[in-house]
Amino acid sequence: MDYIVLDIEFNGRKFASELPMEVIEIGAVRLDSSLQPIDEFSALIKPVYFAKLNSFIQKKTGIPQEDIDIAKRFPSVIADFLSWLGKSDSCMFITWGGEDMKRIVLDTRMHKLDDAYWLAADYFDLLKGFTRHKGLTNDISVEGALSELAIDAEGSAHRALDDARMTSHIFRAIFEHLDFDYKQKYVDTYTNAKERRLVKNAVRLLRAQKLEPTWEAFEEHFLKEKVKMDDPRKAAELKRYFDEAIIKQKEKQAKRPAEAKPLKAAELETQSGGEQHDEG
Numbered sequence: 001m002d003y004i005v006l007d008i009e010f011n012g013r014k015f016a017s018e019l020p021m022e023v024i025e026i027g028a029v030r031l032d033s034s035l036q037p038i039d040e041f042s043a044l045i046k047p048v049y050f051a052k053l054n055s056f057i058q059k060k061t062g063i064p065q066e067d068i069d070i071a072k073r074f075p076s077v078i079a080d081f082l083s084w085l086g087k088s089d090s091c092m093f094i095t096w097g098g099e100d101m102k103r104i105v106l107d108t109r110m111h112k113l114d115d116a117y118w119l120a121a122d123y124f125d126l127l128k129g130f131t132r133h134k135g136l137t138n139d140i141s142v143e144g145a146l147s148e149l150a151i152d153a154e155g156s157a158h159r160a161l162d163d164a165r166m167t168s169h170i171f172r173a174i175f176e177h178l179d180f181d182y183k184q185k186y187v188d189t190y191t192n193a194k195e196r197r198l199v200k201n202a203v204r205l206l207r208a209q210k211l212e213p214t215w216e217a218f219e220e221h222f223l224k225e226k227v228k229m230d231d232p233r234k235a236a237e238l239k240r241y242f243d244e245a246i247i248k249q250k251e252k253q254a255k256r257p258a259e260a261k262p263l264k265a266a267e268l269e270t271q272s273g274g275e276q277h278d279e280g
Helices: 055-061 063-070 074-085 099-110 116-120 128-134 142-148 160-177 191-210 217-221 232-255 265-279
Strands: 002-010 025-029 036-043 093-094 122-124
Touching: 002 099, 002 160, 025 055, 025 074, 025 099, 036 074, 036 093, 036 160, 063 142, 074 099, 093 099, 093 128, 099 116, 122 128, 128 160, 128 191, 142 160, 191 217, 217 232
Parallel strands: 002 093, 093 122
Antiparallel strands: 002 025, 025 036
């Protein structure tokens, strides 16, 4: 089996808009079963919306506007990418976070293309694999992980192929420590990162205030007038995150060493007297 280390760049924006963000670059490194790099893929994509890159994206990625202007559209590039992927008999995608697979699926659907390949594909979130291996509680960037492993960064950060190459170095360095039972397939989500953080923070706050963290209390004190709950799929997903956050909190508490119970006065006197007797 080959490992496809994937990275994408997309045209984020500084202002709110109902128009979708789109993939503007795909980069990938193919590693064989012995983790040797044997092939690479790189392509720019001309977006349908916001075809003129804003200054933030230009500065972040360093992608020249003139290169975007002559790039092919997503349907053509993704067809080329799928053809390139077909050179592997079987493969698993390696990503840094879950955003890469999500963006490809969303753009595939936006262009009314078949998303069956992407929904069936296995991928392993190396960011989570790295934080589990290192015992970290917060996310870390690719550059930060390279520094942690004393591996020199190469190329330009936020260019898809360079990021894929750097991610492949991390993957190879910690491969033997990774648990591939955590591999996954893309699943549609109806909540955003801010709403999921709200769940975790609310469970911690309710616990800190000695309140039972019930879903009803969470809805009343944290969701009301803050999060739109008109989509039942979103409500169900938030409820699932809430239940999982409670379980994790209980597991953490169970792992903490039990606090020593305060000794009663009689016990203190007994211990004190015993110590004096031993010294005598």
